[in-house]
Amino acid sequence: MGVTIHYRGKLKSPELIPDIVHEVEEICLSNNWSFRLINDPSEGQKVVARGDIFVSESIEPEFGFDIDEHLDKLRGITFEPHKESETVTFLFDTEGVMHSLFPDFFSKAKYPWSFVKTQYAGVETHIRIINLMRYLKKKYFSKFEIRDEGGYYPYGNEAELQERFDYLNNAMATVHDIFDNMDIDNAASPDDFINHLKNALSASFKGSRVEVIKIDPLSMMSDMMKHLNEETDPDVPKKKKNRKKKDNGDE
Numbered sequence: 001m002g003v004t005i006h007y008r009g010k011l012k013s014p015e016l017i018p019d020i021v022h023e024v025e026e027i028c029l030s031n032n033w034s035f036r037l038i039n040d041p042s043e044g045q046k047v048v049a050r051g052d053i054f055v056s057e058s059i060e061p062e063f064g065f066d067i068d069e070h071l072d073k074l075r076g077i078t079f080e081p082h083k084e085s086e087t088v089t090f091l092f093d094t095e096g097v098m099h100s101l102f103p104d105f106f107s108k109a110k111y112p113w114s115f116v117k118t119q120y121a122g123v124e125t126h127i128r129i130i131n132l133m134r135y136l137k138k139k140y141f142s143k144f145e146i147r148d149e150g151g152y153y154p155y156g157n158e159a160e161l162q163e164r165f166d167y168l169n170n171a172m173a174t175v176h177d178i179f180d181n182m183d184i185d186n187a188a189s190p191d192d193f194i195n196h197l198k199n200a201l202s203a204s205f206k207g208s209r210v211e212v213i214k215i216d217p218l219s220m221m222s223d224m225m226k227h228l229n230e231e232t233d234p235d236v237p238k239k240k241k242n243r244k245k246k247d248n249g250d251e
Contacts, residue, residue, distance in 0.1 A: 002120065002168060003119045003126065003150045003161075004230050005116050005118060005129060005149070005153075006148075006149070007115070007145065008113045009098050009137070010142055010143045010144075015094065017075055017092050020136065021076055022137070034080045038071060039071070039076075071101070075091070076091035081125050083121075085118055085120075086116045088116045089114050097112075119168060128147065133153075150165065178201065226233045
């Protein structure tokens with residue numbers, strides 16, 4: 001839960017990988033942001049340590065991939081523009097296609113999505129990330145899409161961004177208070193606990209509809225990725241309605 005930026009793209013040429021990595025590194029240094037170079041030949045570096053990228057060994061067998069094997073095929077840079085921000089990644093394969101820290105084993109899109117949650121970092125950090133992406137998009141990418149849950153991109157509506165941050169911050173604070181005041185130990189069953197939580201949320205968010213939905217985490221992630229792949233970049237004119245959409249990151 002929280003405002004997140006989703007992005008994907010492809011460089012104008014794979015030969016630009018050293019240039020974009022170097023420029024982002026310089027930006028990180030000038031802003032005192034923590035960063036890591038991934039498989040940088042000039043530094044003789046290999047894949048970043050597992051602990052540095054918040055990956056637990058326990059999740060790898062469940063999802064059926066090896067994070068080291070995945071990252072070993074990529075080159076780029078990761079950084080944190082705020083201590084409460086998730087990691088921003090610019091990682092590229094040999095064709096200049098951008099990849100996230102994790103393989104896209106859900107949608108298998110030609111241009112996989114990366115994402116960064118900014119909810120806890122705040123509006124200013126969110127804007128800085130978007131502005132950096134705008135700049136890099138124009139200079140280095142032949143294809144680049146952004147889906148901004150904060151509503152700031154593409155029109156720069158800071159008021160809407162602030163409104164969405166405030167709403168989610170208030171919602172999360174309310175849920176936290178509900179959990180603090182709930183007698184969880186005396187719940188007769190999981191269903192009893194869920195119903196109690198639903199009633200508490202309904203009372204707190206009057207006028208809002210509260211539903212209980214049972215989900216499978218893998219199915220939820222798969223559905224989210226499929227939905228993202230149906231989205232197009234707001235900066236790019238839409239194709240004719242009767243034309244079949246293609247997941248090429250350039251619509």
